[in-house]
Amino acid sequence: xxxxxxxxxxxxxxxxxxxxxxxxxxxxxxxxxxxxxxxxxxxxxxxxxxxxxxxxxxxxxxxxxxxxxxxxxxxxxxxxxxxxxxxxxxxxxxxxxxxxxxxxxxxxxxxxxxxxxxxxxxxxxxxxxxxxxxxxxxxxxxxxxxxxxxxxxxxxxxxxxxxxxxxxx
Numbered sequence: 282x283x284x285x286x287x288x289x290x291x292x293x294x295x296x297x298x299x300x301x302x303x304x305x306x307x308x309x310x311x312x313x314x315x316x317x318x319x320x321x322x323x324x325x326x327x328x329x330x331x332x333x334x335x336x337x338x339x340x341x342x343x344x345x346x347x348x349x350x351x352x353x354x355x356x357x358x359x360x361x362x363x364x365x366x367x368x369x370x371x372x373x374x375x376x377x378x379x380x381x382x383x384x385x386x387x388x389x390x391x392x393x394x395x396x397x398x399x400x401x402x403x404x405x406x407x408x409x410x411x412x413x414x415x416x417x418x419x420x421x422x423x424x425x426x427x428x429x430x431x432x433x434x435x436x437x438x439x440x441x442x443x444x445x446x447x448x449x450x
Contacts, residue, residue, distance in 0.1 A: 290329070291336050294322035298341040298364075302356050303348045319356060320364040324434055327368025329447070334365050354400060358390035367431055372438070376431055384420075384427035391419045 302319035304312030323341065327334025338361045345353040366386050370379040394400045395415070410418070441447045 287330070287333060291326065291333055291340070294326045294333075294337045295340045295344065297322040298337060298356075298361075299344045299348070302341065302345055302352050302360065306349045306352060316352075316355075317360060320360045320367070320430060321434070321437075323361050323364030324368035324371075324430075327365050328372065328438060331369050334368050338362075338365055351400065354394065354398060358394050358398075359387060362386050362390050363427065363430060367427070367434055371431060371435060376435060380424075380428050380431045383431065384424045387427055388416075388420045388423040391423065392416060395419075 298319045301315050301317075301322070304315035306312065308315070319341070323334060323338050326337040338356075341361065342353050342357050345356055363383050363386065366383040367379055370382055396412075438447070
């Protein structure tokens, strides 16, 4: 990939990721529905080129720091990591490996957010149930969420291939 194309695609995907991830800041209620979509541009970038995915991930985090530090932390530990792992592994290692790794990374990110950084991933759930049950809930949610994302992303990439917008190289 030449440098100009790399930077152009990276800039566009970074912009889309920042818009989706910062949606809850500017649209408090409806923005929560758009925030998970920040995984898609990062996954697309990692699908095309792993270093492009990492560049989009970190540049999105850097720009988000100017908008909302809390959204930056959420991107760094959940949606962004899910996008990197999913985009890098789905067509390189297969859907099962991608689901397992992205689920594990998402669970770990949610646990770190909740227990280390004290940003609750599921509201007051962590205050009402025990820690092992919380970890089990996070792991179960992550497996379902990562599976859904991987299946939808695979269908999306197959659609892009069918309309000849991209190819698997």
